Amino acid sequence: MKTFAALIRRYVLATAAIVLLVGGLLVGQIFYVGFKSNAVDATGYRVGALADALKQTETGLQWGREHTPAEWMQGYAWAMVLDDNGNVIWQQDLPQKLNHRYTASEVAVFSHWYLADYPVQCWAADYGLFVVAEPVGTCWKYNIDMKQKMIIMLAKSIQPTMVELLLVVLGCCLFFSWRGSKSLQTVTAGLDTLAQGGTVSLPAAGFAGELAQKLNETSEQLRRRNEIIARRDTARTEWIAGVSHDIRTPLALILGWAEQLQRDATLPAAARQKAGGICTQCEKIRSLIEDLNLTSKLQYGAQPLRRQSTQAGPFLRRVVAAFCENPLAARCTLDCSITPAVETAILHADAALLTRALENVLQNAVRHNAGPITLAFHADADETTLHLTIQDDGTGYPQSVLAVLNGEPEGENAPHILGLHVVEQIINAHGGSVQFVNRDPHGAKVMMQLPLAKDENEK
Template sequence: MKWKLTARYLFSVLIIVCIVVFVNMLVLFGVLYYQQSNGNENLSSETGETFTRQFSRYMSINNGQPIISDEGIEALRTFGGWVQVLDKNGNVVADALSPEDAPTHYSPIELVHKYKYMDDQKTTYFISQFDEYSYLLGVKNSVEQRIVLMFNGPSFLSYASKAFIGMTIADLIIAILIGLLFSTIITKPVSHMINRISQLKERNFSVQKMKRQGIFKPVFSNLNAVSETLLSHEEERAKLEKMREEWVSNVSHDLKTPLASIQGFAELLREQNVTESERIDYAEVIERKSIYMKELLDDFNLTMRLRNQEMPLNREDTRLESFVRELVIDVLNDSQSNNCTISFNSNAPNLKWNIDQHLMKRAILNFIHNAITHNDRDVQINVSLTPKGITIEDNGKGISEHDIEQIFDRYYRGTNTDHIHGTGLGLAISRDIIEAHGGTVALTSEAGSGTKIEIRMNAEIDSQAN
């Protein structure tokens, strides 16, 4: 994969270089063609050639002799040049501002050399014609210089083609070297990213570190974050799958036992020699087991709806002091709590929560009944209300550190609950109810030192009445 990416990268670089070279050559030839075709039109009127060609307007013929006007002399002075007028034989017949040592006669070969080359005084010469006369215009220390080139068309084309091929090859070699250099910086991280994505596809969520991340450092950081998130989701999924299997196993077990009792006692009811008293006892057992099964299925349905956030809440503003006090009174009136001591105290008489009273009542009663059921008969339970929330505390057996970590898991039973009747969903349901209200449950306990449960609500739900 790495070499495949490198090859693609190099191919792209080479294509770009070829395009750039081709475009540059087009631009170069276009400029040269435009210069050749329109160069004369774009020359400034102050150039030597243009000034020389236009200088004839300052000249006239008087009595057969050429005359240079005062305007022409002033133009020469401004331009920084001088002029000599020659007849057909090369003799100087008129001049203006010419040097004292300037020749008075020019042979044809001298005129050619003057026009083609600068003299020792760095003078550039220009030649033009007026009527039957020629005139030679010189500019000393001119910024314009004439360079004579001999142009051989076939030789130039051969040289240009070789130069183009050589330049293209050199550019391609440079592009390949640069491409190989940058490929280690670009294609290697890209290849690594592709491999990482393939690993994620194969459910390999391990976090990996790369030494040279370069400009892709945020990408690798995000890939590692995705790996960690997927790993946590995978662990959660495995945990939920295991929990689901445990739910099915526990529900099957919990339903199988009462179903076996119902079936057995139903068969006994069919016996002819069953007395009326036994028939009533059997019917009571069947009814009790049926009620247990109904409670188990109801609890299972409730915890699933709470878990999936499908349970509608019928909220209403509730003054907690009277609400919790009535719950404690109901528990005290229950025959199961005759031997335990339950107390209630409050220092937040005006505290209100916006809650579903039915569900919240069940959640709090689950915590209180749990303290009664899983402790000795003389356990002391204190329910208190503070501005922060509700606290349920007992001085019972407590919970081991291992059990605390899983105490709110569905169907989890602690080490001290082997002979306790129940569906195993009570604490999980209570926790889910409170969290559905936007609250939190905190449980602290030590084996042999009792248990403390604190119920809190967030600021939007927890409001202090005036």
């Protein structure tokens, strides 16, 4: 979230740079327009050029022959020449309403301003004063006087003034950027807290006040929702535990009576066989109840891992030996292979939970195959990982079971995989991974990887 505040700061500085650039371009445009406004139209001539083009001949003043009078006067309304006494000694298109003699004061006035609303320009030549007028309303004339000291002072102060303005603008930008960054840091800290599952109560004022208020509202909604979920999960866990506890007592009675009937020699063989079937189904129900309790606790973090450093080789041999004493082992042939690398490997794990996971895999392979099967239990290890493989030559997993185990969403008729789901949860809780696949041409295969401790003292 730190990059968010940095991004805002970067955009504020970029905005300041753009403002300065636009200001500089505006000033440059003003100077450019001013320069262009002083330039004479390309189709006309400057006053000095017109005055020089007027030549003294035997018959009087005349334009140079390289252009016609109309071409010389292009862009101007009229022109005249005054002698030293103010008399008009030559004119071109001079209106009749204008005087033909001007006093020194009149010349002084119109040389700076206007003559009968015509903006005029004057040029002193050998033959007299050349006066040319532009059309009415085409030019504004202003007279500006400024002391030399003032001009020099302005010239010297332009650069410092521009630097001061630049510093003021940058200072304002940095100040507002800092204030916005402080507000955004509070917001980003709140976002980090929300991302970690916490609740926030941010001050809803300043630059990011509206955003902070939205975060506060979101935090409150998440808190209420988490409260509802927590209560629901607690109720579910307690309900499962209560139902399981209530089922165990009648189930124990049924199992005990069925075992008595199974051992009663006075009963017919068929009756004792049915009693044995009841015992088998009761054991399945008890196993399902235990799996249901365990998966519920693992899912909601109610089952703590009691980790201890355990030698992998002896631990795995104990699990296999315990399975061989189970009545289900009579329906299979077990081949156990443990490499020497496993003997010195150290597991930092909950031995009881791992035993449950391995028993679930072994018992699941026997229960879900009608005839005798061959089970292969193989364990190997490298420097960091214990690799366990349990495979059989039975019918394999149904495709619907494999689809659910591989993470596909469960449909309405989802298969029963509670025992294998417990295996996944236990292995994942230890930081490991598990894969369920089918063998070719038939059979099932479970591959488990568990991280190893570096030494026996690692906790």
